Amino acid sequence: MNGWTLAGTSFLASAVEAVEAMTIVLAVGVTRSWSVALRGAAFALLVLALLVAIFGPLLRLVPIDQLKLVVGIVLILFGLAWLRKAILRYSGRKALRDEDAAFARQVSALRAAEDVQADRIGLVTSFKAVLIEGLEVAVIVVTFGAASTAALGWSAAGAAAAVLLVVLAGIALKQPASRVPENTMKFVVGVMLTSFGTFWTGEGLGIQWFGADLSLLILAAFYLAVSGLLIATARAPRTVRA
Amino acid sequence: MSIAAIWEFIAGDSRRAPVAVALAVAVAFVLLRSSVSSTIVAVAFAGVIALGLAAAVFERT
Numbered sequence: 307m308n309g310w311t312l313a314g315t316s317f318l319a320s321a322v323e324a325v326e327a328m329t330i331v332l333a334v335g336v337t338r339s340w341s342v343a344l345r346g347a348a349f350a351l352l353v354l355a356l357l358v359a360i361f362g363p364l365l366r367l368v369p370i371d372q373l374k375l376v377v378g379i380v381l382i383l384f385g386l387a388w389l390r391k392a393i394l395r396y397s398g399r400k401a402l403r404d405e406d407a408a409f410a411r412q413v414s415a416l417r418a419a420e421d422v423q424a425d426r427i428g429l430v431t432s433f434k435a436v437l438i439e440g441l442e443v444a445v446i447v448v449t450f451g452a453a454s455t456a457a458l459g460w461s462a463a464g465a466a467a468a469v470l471l472v473v474l475a476g477i478a479l480k481q482p483a484s485r486v487p488e489n490t491m492k493f494v495v496g497v498m499l500t501s502f503g504t505f506w507t508g509e510g511l512g513i514q515w516f517g518a519d520l521s522l523l524i525l526a527a528f529y530l531a532v533s534g535l536l537i538a539t540a541r542a543p544r545t546v547r548a
Numbered sequence: 549m550s551i552a553a554i555w556e557f558i559a560g561d562s563r564r565a566p567v568a569v570a571l572a573v574a575v576a577f578v579l580l581r582s583s584v585s586s587t588i589v590a591v592a593f594a595g596v597i598a599l600g601l602a603a604a605v606f607e608r609t
Contacts, residue, residue: 344576379569379573380558382569383558383559383560383565383566383569383595384558386557386559386560386562386565386569386597386600386601386604387559387560387561387562387565389601390560390562390565390601390604390605391560393601393605394605397605420582421582441557442557445558483558489571500597500601504594504597507573507593508576508589508590508593511573511576511577511580513576513580513586513589513590513593514586515590516586516587516590517584521590525594528598529594529598529601530592532598532601532602533601536601536602540605
């Protein structure tokens with residue numbers, strides 16, 4: 307499996323989740339204090355790193371065919387959920403995520419908190435945001451890493467690079483990253499996860515893929531085409547019968 | 549954390565998508581045991597998943 311593809315998919319998935327988490331961490335930092343916001347985020351990142359470090363190598367103790375089947379199914383389910391959400395947003399059936407509005411909501415909630423409790427609430431808010439948004443990425447990194455130690459390294463490196471980039475951007479801008487094309491990234495990740503999942507589940511079942519790893523590209527092109535068709539169909543105005 | 553919450557974390561809020569994935573796995577399993585060529589099984593497998601995506605997009609949740 308191409309390491310760059312794994313790293314790229316993991317990078318995009320992590321970037322999407324990191325942008326969402328960063329919005330909340332920024333809100334805590336601006337409203338309360340940066341020390342509280344960063345401590346909460348650091349604890350959560352530590353928990354996530356531990357999960358990847360423990361479950362990544364553990365998964366490789368399972369026989370490879372059964373592992374591919376289970377990991378593949380999880381990736382397809384993850385991929386379809388991301389893809390569905392992105393298609394619904396593109397077609398206008400679901401509102402696009404608004405980082406500015408999420409930031410404003412969080413700031414007003416934190417300002418409403420009593421001063422005595424506010425730091426504790428800020429710490430927990432920051433911790434929960436990074437943990438919840440990061441958990442999905444941790445599962446993706448661990449499942450990608452199930453293939454080999456090298457694959458775990460590639461996917462973890464992709465995730466780490468994305469988190470670093472988003473954190474640096476957050477520090478530099480000190481405002482929510484509302485211009486990031488979040489839905490497009492979600493869409494691409496959805497296509498990639500569904501393709502990887504289909505490929506691995508198929509291998510686990512015993513399918514001999516045409517052109518081996520090359521069929522991943524064919525699968526990605528297929529799901530991309532189907533998704534494009536679904537966006538166009540879902541967008542089309544429905545005729546109402548009298 | 550309840551099982552329902554874990555399930556929603558993995559599969560999202562669609563009911564149709566997981567059913568389609570289960571169906572795709574079952575179809576591929578049966579076809580492979582019936583000595584159908586791998587290419588046809590692969591097409592059927594990806595096709596059922598794509599149909600599941602379509603069903604999920606038009607699902608009311």
